[in-house]
Amino acid sequence: MAEYQTVYGSLDNFTKGGVEVINDDPKNYVFSNMFDVASRSKPWEKVAIGKNLEYVVECIRAEGVSEWRVTPHDEFALVVDGEVVIDLIDPSSPLVDPDASGSRALAGEPEGKKMGRVTAGHGHMTLLPAGRCYRMSASSPSVVLLQTIHGPDTIERWAEICQKY
């Protein structure tokens, strides 16, 4: 019996599919590729590749060390290429309104208790818990998909990343 080979994409090697129109506008499908997006992003840019009303999926090029951020609600980081180290801090006083949407950048390392560290490889999903602070680092260019809500640093550049014709 033939061994199956699972095909993933990566920054170095991806192939895009696309919309083949019969009677439609390809823009309706908001079609992009996360590795294509990350290969053209600056480190730590939070580029939306999916949006459903207030909710977004952001594609983040992880490279070097990120700023510290605080999130008002749970977020989930999925490493889809490379390896990312995530440090978590429980701030000594609340740093964000729990009703706010999307994470906020912090000026420097927040005061508080160290919660722990996750070293997440390909296909690993990490909880970024509500009310807590996190910082990511990647020693070589990696890609993170972030399940979150549209926030002040979410970037929407659909016309640049999506199939138009």
Added chain:
Amino acid sequence: MTDVTDVTVLSGEANEHGYKPFSIGEFNFSRDEHFVHVTWPSGTHVTAAEPFLKALMRDVAWNFFYGTVNFDAVLGTTNHYGNVDLFAGRFNEAYRKAELDHMENFPHDEIKATFTAMLSDWTNATFDPFAAPMETGSAYGAKSGNNDAAVTRTRVTAKRMVGMPDDEPLRTDESGYPVNRAFHDVDQSQPVVEVEPGYENEVSAYNFFAYLSRSDVTWNPSVVSVCKDSLYCPTTEEFILPIIHGNDRVEWFIQLSDEIIWEVEDLKTGTPRAKVVMKAGDCASMPADIRHRGYSPKRSMLLVWENNSPAIPDMIARGEASVVPVKF
């Protein structure tokens, strides 16, 4: 899952093939060795037992899902969350023009109980409607036992994230979830999680691809992570989606491995609109005015992403939410 209680299921004596007939409202269902026969006051329908049972399995396990679950070009259900339309020809232009279509609304519990009983009675011991074609025996022939262990499986729905304390557990060999034959090359290592005392309920990570590689079902989106109404519903796919899904909201697909080809048709008429070819890393929305069916040549990992807000169908009906997620 909603518990179904105090509902009468209308069924009759088993026929010469051993299968009971079922009826709900003015719809009548029966099966023989090969086919399922459906009648309603203005028409009849015949379909093969295997695709019918595979569609019925999803409709039952998903509690009628979001929007419309078309079993084929004629038969299907539309979920109104508490009550459900059962229809024939309702979203088929030719049936509509000929006035052969029929639709009735039923309380959720009534149609759920009827479909559950039909699925149990009509599924033979050899057949698993959730399995890929190469992983199950035949659906056909005279009645021979049952496979209730397989047909009572439901969607996994994590409360916060899979693998956390008091949430959906990881899948392991020991818990009866070996790595699928098509995913033997998927890395099974777990992330390194270093937790300071007191933060065991917050510092959490798991190998999501390994979790998917151990799924024993196909075309069954299950919730793994929850950000308010934003639900990650990944699924492993092989062969053909057994239903044609007509969503009542925008739905997103993120292809994590391999490839799926989607056929997209107009929601109401079934007229072809587009083909969407998705390779690993591709991300695409399905508008709220279409229906779609996927073809996965090799077992693949698909992240289905849903906005679970109960307000959306009415927002779309009132024009407050668009049928497409973004305009650019």
